[in-house]
Amino acid sequence: xxxxxxxxxxxxxxxxxxxxxxxxxxxxxxxxxxxxxxxxxxxxxxxxxxxxxxxxxxxxxxxxxxxxxxxxxxxxxxxxxxxxxxxxxxxxxxxxxxxxxxxxxxxxxxxxxxxxxxxxxxxxxxxxxxxxxxxxxxxxxxxxxxxxxxxxxxxxxxxxxxxxxxxxxxxxxxxxxxxxxxxxxxxxxxxxxxxxxxxxxxxxxxxxxxxxxxxxxxxxxxxxxxxxxxxxxxxxxxxxxxxxxxxxxxxxxxxxxxxxxxxxxxxxxxxxxxxxxxxxxxxxxxxxxxxxxxxxxxxxxxxxx
Amino acid sequence: xxxxxxxxxxxxxxxxxxxxxxxxxxxxxxxxxxxxxxxxxxxxxxxxxxxxxxxxxxxxxxxxxxxxxxxxxxxxxxxxxxxxxxxxxxxxxxxxxxxxxxxxxxxxxxxxxxxxxxxxxxxxxxxxxxxxxxxxxxxxxxxxxxxxxxxxxxxxxxxxxxxxxxxxxxxxxxxxxxxxxxxxxxxxxxxxxxxxxxxxxxxxxxxxxxxxxxxxxxxxxxxxxxxxxxxxxxxxxxxxxxxxxxxxxxxxxxxxxxxxxxxxxxxxxxxxxxxxxxxxxxxxxxxxxxxxxxxxxx
Numbered sequence: 334x335x336x337x338x339x340x341x342x343x344x345x346x347x348x349x350x351x352x353x354x355x356x357x358x359x360x361x362x363x364x365x366x367x368x369x370x371x372x373x374x375x376x377x378x379x380x381x382x383x384x385x386x387x388x389x390x391x392x393x394x395x396x397x398x399x400x401x402x403x404x405x406x407x408x409x410x411x412x413x414x415x416x417x418x419x420x421x422x423x424x425x426x427x428x429x430x431x432x433x434x435x436x437x438x439x440x441x442x443x444x445x446x447x448x449x450x451x452x453x454x455x456x457x458x459x460x461x462x463x464x465x466x467x468x469x470x471x472x473x474x475x476x477x478x479x480x481x482x483x484x485x486x487x488x489x490x491x492x493x494x495x496x497x498x499x500x501x502x503x504x505x506x507x508x509x510x511x512x513x514x515x516x517x518x519x520x521x522x523x524x525x526x527x528x529x530x531x532x533x534x535x536x537x538x539x540x541x542x543x544x545x546x547x548x549x550x551x552x553x554x555x556x557x558x559x560x561x562x563x564x565x566x567x568x569x570x571x572x573x574x575x576x577x578x579x580x581x582x583x584x585x586x587x588x589x590x591x592x593x594x595x596x597x598x599x600x601x602x603x604x605x606x607x608x609x610x611x612x613x614x615x616x617x618x619x620x621x622x623x624x625x626x627x628x629x630x631x632x633x634x635x636x637x638x
Numbered sequence: 639x640x641x642x643x644x645x646x647x648x649x650x651x652x653x654x655x656x657x658x659x660x661x662x663x664x665x666x667x668x669x670x671x672x673x674x675x676x677x678x679x680x681x682x683x684x685x686x687x688x689x690x691x692x693x694x695x696x697x698x699x700x701x702x703x704x705x706x707x708x709x710x711x712x713x714x715x716x717x718x719x720x721x722x723x724x725x726x727x728x729x730x731x732x733x734x735x736x737x738x739x740x741x742x743x744x745x746x747x748x749x750x751x752x753x754x755x756x757x758x759x760x761x762x763x764x765x766x767x768x769x770x771x772x773x774x775x776x777x778x779x780x781x782x783x784x785x786x787x788x789x790x791x792x793x794x795x796x797x798x799x800x801x802x803x804x805x806x807x808x809x810x811x812x813x814x815x816x817x818x819x820x821x822x823x824x825x826x827x828x829x830x831x832x833x834x835x836x837x838x839x840x841x842x843x844x845x846x847x848x849x850x851x852x853x854x855x856x857x858x859x860x861x862x863x864x865x866x867x868x869x870x871x872x873x874x875x876x877x878x879x880x881x882x883x884x885x886x887x888x889x890x891x892x893x894x895x896x897x898x899x900x901x902x903x904x905x906x907x908x909x910x911x912x913x914x915x916x917x918x919x920x921x922x923x924x925x926x927x928x929x930x931x932x933x934x935x936x
Contacts (some may be wrong), residue, residue, distance in 0.1 A: 365752055391928060438829060440825060440828065442823075443828060444824065445753060468831050468833050471829055471831035472831030473831075475827035475829065475830070478822060478826060482649075482820070482822040482823055482825075482826045483828070484823060484841055484845070485823070485845055486845050486847075487846040489798075495827070495840070496830050498840070499830055499831075499832035499840060500830060500832055547826075547830065548829070548830060551830055551831055
């Protein structure tokens with residue numbers, strides 16, 4: 334994973350902030366090693382809207398178990414999320430989809446009495462290793478929630494900049510980074526003229542894209558989406574889905590969804606969960622057309638759930 | 639089986655019965671009556687304060703100290719300058735201590751303590767302290783800092799008594815508002831990879847700020863009107879005094895001592911001082927309301 338890390342940063346970052354950003358994330362335990370072709374890449378013209386040079390991280394769950402108090406909600410899952418792919422997690426309500434996803438960036442443990450066992454590998458790094466800084470993990474693994482949650486006290490601009498300010502990376506071309514993140518989230522054209530207006534004043538779909546822009550600003554390698562469209566109308570949903578397909582060029586995406594059509598539209602691979610266990614995972618088309626497990630077939634054909 | 643219902647049948651089914659109509663009228667009248675009865679004393683207080691207090695207001699009333707020459711003509715008894723400044727000073731010091739401390743406790747309770755046994759214990763004692771009569775705080779400071787050290791009344795001791803009074807109010811009100819901050823904001827900020835302290839200071843506190851200002855101002859207003867904690871901690875004096883380690887006058891104590899005076903003009907001054915105090919508290923309440931109107935929380 335570390336081979337490409339510096340080169341991709343060099344490609345789309347302001348050269349002035351390169352030393353700070355090239356892997357020296359505060360508290361980060363993700364090692365970064367320079368590569369020989371870094372100089373070659375940096376001499377290329379900088380294209381602010383393109384994030385193609387960047388690579389996502391592969392995420393692997395190994396025997397992941399998650400608990401709320403003594404109740405086991407995720408019961409030992411082994412699952413690989415391939416780099417730069419969209420993996421959809423489907424399954425009936427309460428099957429542990431969200432819990433599993435929240436374990437990946439260690440948000441699960443924010444809930445009182447909640448804990449997780451097993452390993453979540455970010456490339457070669459176990460994010461549950463005691464030496465790992467949870468803050469660094471969350472910078473590498475962004476998250477978009479079910480309900481759009483822009484910071485209500487902040488303008489559109491500040492909402493996106495908050496990602497950078499909150500993570501202590503306010504130096505460099507803040508405005509440029511905000512614009513880049515908003516372009517990345519497909520929101521720039523709609524808000525360019527009113528960056529100072531409150532973020533909460535946008536429509537639901539715009540708010541959700543603002544939240545995506547906010548997580549993009551931190552420049553993560555993985556983005557987790559927990560039913561990102563469940564509060565949105567079909568048109569806003571379509572925009573987010575298009576965005577997801579663009580984003581996977583530069584990040585790995587895990588999306589929890591209740592909407593099987595959505596999974597079919599956006600996901601390269603689909604995993605079906607039931608009762609805290611992984612039933613089946615495979616290329617989306619296979620899972621929907623030729624599922625290997627009868628329970629998957631029952632679910633995707635609408636017999637339950 | 640039976641014939642389909644006619645229009646009159648349907649109407650009868652949906653009509654309000656006379657009995658229910660009567661009960662409704664009665665209940666409405668009773669509630670309105672209760673509101674009017676409760677308003678009467680409030681209006682009377684405001685009426686008497688304005689009637690009796692406003693006449694003693696003048697520039698000299700606010701710019702001269704009380705003289706203590708209570709047996710001479712009304713013009714020689716002086717104003718309430720020392721009391722007004724004393725109240726402002728004592729309450730300002732009390733706020734300077736209790737507000738940061740109280741908000742700190744509230745942040746700890748909401749963000750860190752949560753439902754731990756220690757946090758629950760703290761909440762229990764804060765609740766108990768909220769209900770403690772104000773004179774008990776005065777008594778506590780009197781026993782510890784005046785009898786205990788063998789020293790005399792002082793402005794800062796009054797401030798400390800008011801600090802104790804304000805602290806539970808500030809903690810409770812700030813905690814309630816902090817709890818109103820949607821958990822989604824906390825999660826969003828944490829998921830960005832922000833350290834917890836930054837989440838608290840850049841997201842949670844600014845979101846809760848208007849509500850916290852309201853709570854703080856209500857605590858200040860309550861403290862400004864308290865007599866009992868000041869009577870035997872800050873004492874009463876005539877001269878304007880900016881030295882917190884000496885006797886310090888305050889509006890409630892001034893009112894208390896004036897109202898017990900046999901001289902009508904001094905009693906009159908008590909009305910003027912009372913009106914001043916009420917206006918001060920009214921202004922604080924108005925600011926608190928304006929602040930809460932700016933709130934972005936439900």
